[in-house]
Amino acid sequence: MASLADRIERYLREQLARTETGVLEVQRADLSAMFNCVPSQINYVLATRFTIERGYLVESRRGGGGFIRLMRLTCPFACNALDRLGQRIGERVSQEQAGHLVRGLEESGVVSRREADLILAATHRQAIGVPLPLRDAVRARLLKAMLLSLFRHEAGGGVGDALR
Amino acid sequence: MASLADRIERYLREQLARTETGVLEVQRADLSAMFNCVPSQINYVLATRFTIERGYLVESRRGGGGFIRLMRLTCPFACNALDRLGQRIGERVSQEQAGHLVRGLEESGVVSRREADLILAATHRQAIGVPLPLRDAVRARLLKAMLLSLFRHEAGGGVGDALR
């Protein structure tokens, strides 16, 4: 039973995939009319699904002739997204947060399917297997260590300090 | 005299066997209604019966449109070569043991350099970051989970798409 947010997300991703440039412009009102929902539902989808962690950038303009522009990032590791990633992880991460993050990296081509699965397996509750306050802390350390190991191959030193 | 947990387990395994992809999505509330039990009973079954060690992966999402997703892994520890690996790992492994094992897998071409580094990063003492009796146990679980993930079903048509 795909939720409304899921359907909107899927639609936007399809449209985005159809573009040549990886840039899509839409009108919020059009979308909300198309899906029979309140306009702010669109904002919710954008805020939760098209985040920088998942490899997207969203710009917009208000007023007459306003628009929402969706962009797929080709290389999140290239800009300072990695540092934000590290800060985002912080001292503790839930399994869900980790999942979103890793899927985003996979989507933007930073990690392969196998690598993503590897990370997800290691950040799974049962794999860590310690009780909860501690578990999220262990997961955060694991995630940072693994991302850092990937990043060492990806680019030279200096960037990604926030992962440590 | 099959217990309630046994019956729920059997039902889920039957449903899972019926799928083409090895992926089953259910609603916790549906199940608990079907078996006339409290919802958390479902969690108990999932936690005790559908573990990674037994060759299952469980994902879920809360909130509206929430679900529980059960995935059967292709190569449960119970069957072949991985079984021996799993036994060799046992309940605890030191970082050194893990290192030897992973480098061996890399040399024999089972895992790539990047994947090996990923695994080693996750099994590093500082990454796990808990005191020693426990740390080796966590490392063993991590190692098993990660190796198992490498043998996951390459089910066509985007397994896990609903979560992304």
Next chain:
DNA sequence: TATAATGAAGGTCAAGGAAAGTCAAAAACG
């Protein structure tokens, strides 16, 4: 021409509801 009004976008936030998760105590089992 400078400015004020207007309408047309999109943004924010918080409340409420809909799932699933957690934990520990009680019960049942062997």
Next chain:
DNA sequence: CGTTTTTGACTTTCCTTGACCTTCATTATA
């Protein structure tokens, strides 16, 4: 008696909606 199962109270996460706010372009007006 120790282990496994069952239960339920409480928590957390996620989705949906609606009331109200901010920004921009255009047009009317002094």
